[in-house]
Amino acid sequence: MASLTEGNTRPVRLADIAKAxxxxxxxxxxxxxxxxIVREEVRERVKAAAEAMGYAGPDPKGRLLRAGKVxxxxxxxxxxxxxxxxxxxxxxxxxxxSATCDATGTGIALVSAGNEEKLAWNxxxxxxxxxxxxCIEGGSRLVELTLERKLPFVALELGFEDDRVSAIGxxxxxxxxxxxxxxxxxxxxRFAVLSLAFADDSTGLVSPGQVQAAVYTGTRxxxxxxxxxxxxxxxxxxxxxxxETENDEAxxxxxxxxxxxxxxxxxxxxAMSDRTAMIAIEWLAARDIAVxxxxxxxxFDGVPDAALCDPALTTVAQxxxxxxxxxxxxxxDFDGTVRRETLDVELVVRASSGPPPTRA
Amino acid sequence: MASLTEGNTRPVRLADIAKAxxxxxxxxxxxxxxxxIVREEVRERVKAAAEAMGYAGPDPKGRLLRAGKVxxxxxxxxxxxxxxxxxxxxxxxxxxxSATCDATGTGIALVSAGNEEKLAWNxxxxxxxxxxxxCIEGGSRLVELTLERKLPFVALELGFEDDRVSAIGxxxxxxxxxxxxxxxxxxxxRFAVLSLAFADDSTGLVSPGQVQAAVYTGTRxxxxxxxxxxxxxxxxxxxxxxxETENDEAxxxxxxxxxxxxxxxxxxxxAMSDRTAMIAIEWLAARDIAVxxxxxxxxFDGVPDAALCDPALTTVAQxxxxxxxxxxxxxxDFDGTVRRETLDVELVVRASSGPPPTRA
DNA sequence: CACTTTCGTTGGATCGATTCAAATTTTGGC
DNA sequence: GCCAAAATTTGAATCGATCCAACGAAAGTG
Numbered sequence: 001m002a003s004l005t006e007g008n009t010r011p012v013r014l015a016d017i018a019k020a021x022x023x024x025x026x027x028x029x030x031x032x033x034x035x036x037i038v039r040e041e042v043r044e045r046v047k048a049a050a051e052a053m054g055y056a057g058p059d060p061k062g063r064l065l066r067a068g069k070v071x072x073x074x075x076x077x078x079x080x081x082x083x084x085x086x087x088x089x090x091x092x093x094x095x096x097x098s099a100t101c102d103a104t105g106t107g108i109a110l111v112s113a114g115n116e117e118k119l120a121w122n123x124x125x126x127x128x129x130x131x132x133x134x135c136i137e138g139g140s141r142l143v144e145l146t147l148e149r150k151l152p153f154v155a156l157e158l159g160f161e162d163d164r165v166s167a168i169g170x171x172x173x174x175x176x177x178x179x180x181x182x183x184x185x186x187x188x189x190r191f192a193v194l195s196l197a198f199a200d201d202s203t204g205l206v207s208p209g210q211v212q213a214a215v216y217t218g219t220r221x222x223x224x225x226x227x228x229x230x231x232x233x234x235x236x237x238x239x240x241x242x243x244e245t246e247n248d249e250a251x252x253x254x255x256x257x258x259x260x261x262x263x264x265x266x267x268x269x270x271a272m273s274d275r276t277a278m279i280a281i282e283w284l285a286a287r288d289i290a291v292x293x294x295x296x297x298x299x300f301d302g303v304p305d306a307a308l309c310d311p312a313l314t315t316v317a318q319x320x321x322x323x324x325x326x327x328x329x330x331x332x333d334f335d336g337t338v339r340r341e342t343l344d345v346e347l348v349v350r351a352s353s354g355p356p357p358t359r360a
Numbered sequence: 361m362a363s364l365t366e367g368n369t370r371p372v373r374l375a376d377i378a379k380a381x382x383x384x385x386x387x388x389x390x391x392x393x394x395x396x397i398v399r400e401e402v403r404e405r406v407k408a409a410a411e412a413m414g415y416a417g418p419d420p421k422g423r424l425l426r427a428g429k430v431x432x433x434x435x436x437x438x439x440x441x442x443x444x445x446x447x448x449x450x451x452x453x454x455x456x457x458s459a460t461c462d463a464t465g466t467g468i469a470l471v472s473a474g475n476e477e478k479l480a481w482n483x484x485x486x487x488x489x490x491x492x493x494x495c496i497e498g499g500s501r502l503v504e505l506t507l508e509r510k511l512p513f514v515a516l517e518l519g520f521e522d523d524r525v526s527a528i529g530x531x532x533x534x535x536x537x538x539x540x541x542x543x544x545x546x547x548x549x550r551f552a553v554l555s556l557a558f559a560d561d562s563t564g565l566v567s568p569g570q571v572q573a574a575v576y577t578g579t580r581x582x583x584x585x586x587x588x589x590x591x592x593x594x595x596x597x598x599x600x601x602x603x604e605t606e607n608d609e610a611x612x613x614x615x616x617x618x619x620x621x622x623x624x625x626x627x628x629x630x631a632m633s634d635r636t637a638m639i640a641i642e643w644l645a646a647r648d649i650a651v652x653x654x655x656x657x658x659x660f661d662g663v664p665d666a667a668l669c670d671p672a673l674t675t676v677a678q679x680x681x682x683x684x685x686x687x688x689x690x691x692x693d694f695d696g697t698v699r700r701e702t703l704d705v706e707l708v709v710r711a712s713s714g715p716p717p718t719r720a
Numbered sequence: 721c722a723c724t725t726t727c728g729t730t731g732g733a734t735c736g737a738t739t740c741a742a743a744t745t746t747t748g749g750c
Numbered sequence: 751g752c753c754a755a756a757a758t759t760t761g762a763a764t765c766g767a768t769c770c771a772a773c774g775a776a777a778g779t780g
Contacts, residue, residue: 383760384760384761385760386762387760390758399757399758399759422765425764425767
């Protein structure tokens with residue numbers, strides 16, 4: 001006797017159960033995709049055969065090829081995948097993107113790439129209908145790679161002035177000016193900037209030359225905005241220390257050490273991300289430097305956590321939810337056009353900023 | 361003249377460029393997948409043709425069918441997709457899962473299902489090699505559906521005693537006992553429990569009958585652990601209010617209102633999740649009830665945030681990273697076996713628990 | 721009863737690649 | 751210049767479904 005029916009390890013295919021039930025594969029397919037057009041008796045027979053043979057249902061791999069549409073959008077970054085769950089900005093953005101996807105029954109595929117080779121492969125082989133790119137850093141390479149897929153995609157940052165790529169971002173110059181004006185208006189004159197990267201893998205104090213050579217225009221624009229506004233208030237921006245961080249604890253701490261080692265430490269810090277700003281608040285608290293009594297801080301991004309930290313962070317809020325919604329919509333309702341949108345930011349004044357200490 | 365070459369809208373296929381370059385599609389395929397085995401001259405010719413025709417590279421949809429392996433693992437929940445980015449437990453777990461996936465170049469597909477119909481479809485059509493299921497709530501249905509796909513999967517919770525499903529979880533009874541013993545040992549005798557759901561869609565004060573009928577055994581086990589240990593200390597568990605929350609603000613607030621409306625409010629709260637515990641801490645702070653002076657709280661889960669809130673939360677820590685790592689590994693190295701693992705929890709004592717107030 | 725509809729079913733074509741045994745071309749040795 | 755071995759290239763088969771034109775059977779019509 002032994003085993004007499006079907007092959008042992010090989011998974012059961014639609015064709016197998018069609019044969020077993022004595023119908024054509026076309027009919028078998030209909031049983032699953034449009035059961036109402038199949039006569040009940042036949043339908044039951046096919047279902048019974050499927051059950052008996054342990055059929056797992058139509059394999060999406062097969063369907064996909066025919067259908068053409070994956071029904072998933074890829075979200076890509078050059079950071080490790082955990083970025084999506086760790087970084088507060090990414091999280092807020094993902095929450096908005098996923099809400100939109102949820103509403104339309106679209107799936108989300110997370111794509112990352114630590115190193116060059118894997119990046120390429122992961123982008124090339126992602127099963128998605130389009131991409132949303134987080135291109136805070138190392139964006140250009142990501143964009144090139146994605147361009148090759150010839151799928152709809154949108155960059156979350158207006159980084160490069162490339163008119164082949166759709167993008168959604170904020171007016172960084174205007175936002176930075178809001179922050180600077182707020183602090184200068186409160187009376188501050190001694191500033192320091194906790195910056196994001198200007199180019200790949202750079203950190204540390206920044207020279208004007210490096211600013212000129214900035215690859216990441218988002219960073220450059222924010223700095224430009226800060227400086228423009230500070231100049232109006234008579235601040236000599238050449239003497240404002242700009243420390244480039246990697247938006248993490250280690251590099252931000254290093255920056256603060258450097259900045260506060262100065263003979264004339266700042267009374268106000270302009271941070272280019274809320275994350276850096278919040279790290280700075282903790283660093284200062286640990287050293288008994290009171291915020292905002294001794295030092296004021298203004299962040300950038302407007303992540304939800306910024307409202308909850310202590311003291312609550314004054315920040316330039318991006319419309320994160322709106323950006324996420326639009327990005328997802330742009331992929332879902334892709335119409336073949338390239339568009340670049342700039343949304344407005346808003347200064348949210350909270351407890352981390354106040355007048356400078358009355359002067360020693 | 362007009363347009364004479366290729367179809368206009370239709371995307372370019374491998375076969376198209378093979379024809380254009382005058383080679384077989386087999387060779388064209390090799391140019392992309394194993395370039396080293398095709399003669400340089402031919403390779404260049406094919407690449408040139410691809411370039412000229414705007415070929416996007418081998419379509420993963422096609423490859424997939426042949427290759428069989430998607431190289432992605434699906435993570436599913438019955439909550440909305442944003443759960444993965446909002447809930448601290450989910451986030452910590454995802455960070456660990458994604459680190460493992462990153463290391464192996466595996467993608468992650470997020471799958472969710474608000475309503476029944478979509479749930480089914482999303483699970484059935486997910487392009488993945490296996491699933492990791494977050495089945496905190498509504499798990500059984502999710503498991504049934506996933507079972508039908510006949511793909512490897514693992515449940516993150518030992519919820520059901522179903523030996524068809526692999527699972528990784530913690531010893532809930534032991535963990536709950538640690539929490540209860542800690543508080544009782546400090547001298548507390550008046551307790552309240554902020555519980556998770558015992559069954560679908562239930563909230564509110566729980567009767568012993570409901571506990572008996574618990575569908576979610578994780579919740580039931582934690583409560584059993586609490587009560588076992590409290591009994592040893594002579595606490596009449598029948599009088600301990602157990603309030604079922606949905607692990608969110610609204611229901612937790614409601615629970616606290618109820619619990620503290622009592623004539624003899626508790627001096628100690630056993631919360632079945634850190635999230636609930638942290639929400640409780642905020643609620644109490646807003647009412648000037650000092651933690652731990654007036655009320656002690658012990659959470660459950662050991663999420664990273666618990667160490668950062670104020671006061672830092674005493675909690676029963678699950679080895680979240682380890683669970684995530686093992687879950688991902690179980691899918692990646694699937695060997696056809698079903699296994700259920702129970703990991704140990706650990707009581708982490710922080711600032712939210714202390715002796716009860718010296719009695720009025 | 722012949723004739724049109726309607727309903728279900730069939731089976732070939734297709735989606736876009738990869739694979740592999742067989743055919744062909746090159747290369748190397750003498 | 752001939753033959754075996756090595757290097758390339760070919761083209762049919764396959765992956766697992768869905769789609770659709772065509773066809774047969776049952777139902778409806780005058």
